[in-house]
Amino acid sequence: MRKQYLPKDSLPALYEALRKRGYKIIAPHVHDGAIVFSEQHSPDTLPWGWQEETEPGRYQLQHTERDNKSENPARAFAWNNGPQGIKPWLFKPKQEMWRAEETENGLRFRQPDYAAEPIAFIGARACDLAALNLQDKHFIQGHYPDPFYSAQRQQLLLVAVNCQRSASTCFCTSTGDGPEALFGYDLLLDELDEGFLIEAKSEVGDEILVELALELPLELPLDACEQSLLEQAEQQLQQAAQQQRKMPSDSELRLLQNKLDDQRWHEIAEKCLACGNCTLVCPTCFCSKQESNSEKLGEVSLASVQTFHPEQSDNNDVASQVRVWDSCFSEQHSHIAGKNIRPEISQRYRQWLLHKLLMWQEQFGRSGCVGCGRCISWCPVGIDLVEEANLLLRSELDQAVEQATGERP
Amino acid sequence: MSVVLHTDHMVHLPKVASFVPVPARLIKKDQESDGLYTLHLEICSQQPEHIQQFARFQFGQFNMLSIMGIGEIPISIMGWQDGLLMHTIRSVGRVSEALNNLQPGSQIGLRGPFGQGWPLTDFTGRDLIFITAGLGCAPVVAAINYAVAHKQQYRRIVILQGVKHHQDLLWQSKYDEWRDKGDCQVLLAASEENKRKYHWRLGLVTELLELAEFDPSHCSVMMCGPEIMMLAALKQLNKQQVDESEVYLSLERNFQCGLGSCGHCQLGPYFVCKDGPVFHYPQIKPWFGHTGF
Ligand SMILES: Cc1cc2nc3c(=O)[nH]c(=O)nc-3n(C[C@H](O)[C@H](O)[C@H](O)COP(=O)(O)OP(=O)(O)OC[C@H]3O[C@@H](n4cnc5c(N)ncnc54)[C@H](O)[C@@H]3O)c2cc1C
Ligand code: SF4
Numbered sequence: 199m200r201k202q203y204l205p206k207d208s209l210p211a212l213y214e215a216l217r218k219r220g221y222k223i224i225a226p227h228v229h230d231g232a233i234v235f236s237e238q239h240s241p242d243t244l245p246w247g248w249q250e251e252t253e254p255g256r257y258q259l260q261h262t263e264r265d266n267k268s269e270n271p272a273r274a275f276a277w278n279n280g281p282q283g284i285k286p287w288l289f290k291p292k293q294e295m296w297r298a299e300e301t302e303n304g305l306r307f308r309q310p311d312y313a314a315e316p317i318a319f320i321g322a323r324a325c326d327l328a329a330l331n332l333q334d335k336h337f338i339q340g341h342y343p344d345p346f347y348s349a350q351r352q353q354l355l356l357v358a359v360n361c362q363r364s365a366s367t368c369f370c371t372s373t374g375d376g377p378e379a380l381f382g383y384d385l386l387l388d389e390l391d392e393g394f395l396i397e398a399k400s401e402v403g404d405e406i407l408v409e410l411a412l413e414l415p416l417e418l419p420l421d422a423c424e425q426s427l428l429e430q431a432e433q434q435l436q437q438a439a440q441q442q443r444k445m446p447s448d449s450e451l452r453l454l455q456n457k458l459d460d461q462r463w464h465e466i467a468e469k470c471l472a473c474g475n476c477t478l479v480c481p482t483c484f485c486s487k488q489e490s491n492s493e494k495l496g497e498v499s500l501a502s503v504q505t506f507h508p509e510q511s512d513n514n515d516v517a518s519q520v521r522v523w524d525s526c527f528s529e530q531h532s533h534i535a536g537k538n539i540r541p542e543i544s545q546r547y548r549q550w551l552l553h554k555l556l557m558w559q560e561q562f563g564r565s566g567c568v569g570c571g572r573c574i575s576w577c578p579v580g581i582d583l584v585e586e587a588n589l590l591l592r593s594e595l596d597q598a599v600e601q602a603t604g605e606r607p
Numbered sequence: 608m609s610v611v612l613h614t615d616h617m618v619h620l621p622k623v624a625s626f627v628p629v630p631a632r633l634i635k636k637d638q639e640s641d642g643l644y645t646l647h648l649e650i651c652s653q654q655p656e657h658i659q660q661f662a663r664f665q666f667g668q669f670n671m672l673s674i675m676g677i678g679e680i681p682i683s684i685m686g687w688q689d690g691l692l693m694h695t696i697r698s699v700g701r702v703s704e705a706l707n708n709l710q711p712g713s714q715i716g717l718r719g720p721f722g723q724g725w726p727l728t729d730f731t732g733r734d735l736i737f738i739t740a741g742l743g744c745a746p747v748v749a750a751i752n753y754a755v756a757h758k759q760q761y762r763r764i765v766i767l768q769g770v771k772h773h774q775d776l777l778w779q780s781k782y783d784e785w786r787d788k789g790d791c792q793v794l795l796a797a798s799e800e801n802k803r804k805y806h807w808r809l810g811l812v813t814e815l816l817e818l819a820e821f822d823p824s825h826c827s828v829m830m831c832g833p834e835i836m837m838l839a840a841l842k843q844l845n846k847q848q849v850d851e852s853e854v855y856l857s858l859e860r861n862f863q864c865g866l867g868s869c870g871h872c873q874l875g876p877y878f879v880c881k882d883g884p885v886f887h888y889p890q891i892k893p894w895f896g897h898t899g900f
């Protein structure tokens with residue numbers, strides 16, 4: 199597919215081309231000390247020169263320019279990730295499922311109009327694309343495709359970016375999901391000092407590139423670009439090799455099946471606040487709960503609600519059902535009449551870790567962790583999923599090494 | 608060329624009715640006992656396929672019942688009679704109580720039927736053993752009714768039910784009917800009283816198993832009730848040489864969506880709402896009875 203050089207000052211043309219095709223542009227920017235995504239109108243708001251410094255329980259942005267301004271001019275994608283992935287744009291934190299209205303013939307239920315709009319998402323990383331692929335499996339390829347997610351998914355255009363460094367919490371090389379974006383995008387950016395190498399991977403992406411070329415006669419110093427890209431790739435490889443964390447492989451993670459009653463769960467529970475942050479920032483978690491609203495009833499007390507007869511109402515809309523994100527760390531998550539299946543935090547942490555790393559494999563054919571490291575940075579007490587997985591498996595992994603080498607590690 | 612957006616599977620239109628309820632009208636309510644009631648519901652949709660959809664259910668499947676502005680809960684399908692859908696419900700909280708307070712003529716929302724039911728047709732030619740405990744094991748009652756009505760397809764039918772007090776037993780007359788007219792072996796136990804009454808024993812439903820007459824090598828077992836009871840029954844069945852591959856059981860978890868999306872009902876790698884609620888025991892054995900799963 200088409201590959202071109204896109205000078206920095208041609209970025210507005212890219213934005214314009216996307217807008218002309220009807221896309222709302224969702225791009226990264228700095229907000230409240232983190233990199234977040236929202237509608238943006240100009241490339242000026244990209245996080246030029248920002249980079250995150252992160253470790254378990256800590257995430258802080260700092261400006262790259264301060265360190266080496268001369269050799270490394272400010273880049274837009276020098277950071278790796280923020281608390282969000284693509285998840286909130288498809289599996290929305292709040293989604294109205296249906297609305298009930300009163301008609302002459304009684305109740306009528308209808309699905310709300312999907313708010314699906316063409317979105318161009320700029321700045322997706324390899325791990326985000328891998329996570330998106332997993333959410334597609336859950337929300338689209340299951341028995342009942344989710345109409346809301348599916349509709350928005352079809353309207354999504356992805357402009358991916360190759361990572362050129364790894365944050366200290368990244369471990370995508372060990373899960374096999376990064377740092378290079380290989381699939382699932384329409385356009386891919388490789389950032390160079392003075393511009394970008396832009397590559398199309400889908401038909402729409404290609405058309406957009408054609409349009410760009412038509413509008414601006416680009417010089418194509420492709421050879422020079424390839425050279426500097428090659429250098430960057432090498433750097434990237436080195437960076438990746440230095441990723442400090444290593445998630446055990448899927449087959450190793452299967453041994454977690456032997457750890458259902460491990461003492462370690464109780465040790466983690468002493469630290470874990472059951473706040474659910476790790477599940478909220480995780481790009482693959484999909485839990486939700488449903489809330490029933492009765493807007494016309496407003497402040498009427500529950501007692502009278504219980505004998506409420508929709509027939510006697512005068513307002514048309516009588517109720518709506520809203521789906522909101524939930525977490526297996528919440529107390530209500532596993533509640534059944536008069537009983538909670540997972541009353542202990544140790545059991546909830548176990549559900550989270552085992553679902554993500556073990557049960558996901560059975561459900562979706564691979565582990566549910568794509569190595570983005572978000573749950574590590576955003577856990578208020580710095581619990582490290584990779585460390586926990588390795589600790590839990592230590593004896594099993596040692597045994598495997600011993601069998602393979604005949605030596606005690 | 609390599610277009611990588613995975614759009615090929617998106618051509619299936621979502622089954623809208625699964626996400627959005629269909630209206631149903633309460634025609635009649637039977638008060639079975641204090642706090643226990645059966646709703647008879649008429650599907651009010653203008654679309655005939657909706658009526659078909661609810662009429663064609665498997666025993667052991669469930670519907671999601673919603674009452675406007677209060678909530679939505681999973682309830683087993685008890686039966687379909689005279690064009691009406693039946694649900695037997697125990698009032699335990701917010702939604703189940705609101706449903707109990709409904710007056711005939713009121714409308715609710717229905718989504719379903721969902722989940723896997725009892726594979727009754729696989730049990731042809733075998734002894735059937737139904738083991739239940741607690742109140743109103745609706746999914747099993749529907750299956751028993753069917754089995755009794757199609758007795759010629761099966762061999763012996765054994766029905767074991769345990770409750771705390773004998774008056775907790777739902778549908779006493781049904782049990783009499785199954786025993787007397789249906790030619791089934793019916794054994795009942797109350798754990799907290801010694802009611803000197805014919806057919807009643809003091810104790811647990813598991814103890815009834817010893818009195819049950821069936822062929823351990825040609826039987827299929829269907830269980831539903833508290834997990835602790837089902838674990839005990841599994842032990843006893845094992846003692847009596849029943850292979851665990853003959854056992855099916857219905858499970859309960861928190862359900863929010865009913866269709867494999869919300870993540871609430873997970874048990875190990877399974878989503879109880881879509882892979883269950885009826886499971887073949889060997890399938891869930893590694894997880895079943897393990898606290899916290
Ligand atoms: C497959 C299946 C079949 C069932 N069949 C029947 C039946 O035939 N008859 C019957 O009486 N009961 C049945 N139940 C149990 C019934 O769903 C609960 O008693 C009911 O959800 C309680 O809701 P509540 O609002 O009245 O209780 P509350 O305790 O006030 O509220 C609990 C809330 O938790 C949520 N919840 C989700 N799933 C459950 C659950 N399983 N138990 C409790 N709360 C839940 C709901 O939002 C509910 O409103 C079944 C459950 C399952 C999973
Ligand atoms: S489990 Fe943690 S590291 Fe893995 S994908 Fe989720 S947030 Fe990222």
Ligand code: SF4
Pocket residue numbers: 477482483484485524525526527549550551553554870873
């Ligand atoms: S059960 Fe927990 S780990 Fe699994 S998807 Fe839900 S929130 Fe995430």
Ligand code: SF4
Pocket residue numbers: 469470471472473474475476477527576577578579580581
């Ligand atoms: S592991 Fe950390 S982020 Fe997750 S629930 Fe526990 S304290 Fe919160």
Ligand code: FES
Pocket residue numbers: 861862863864865866867868869870871872873878879880881
């Ligand atoms: S009830 Fe939502 S996944 Fe099972």
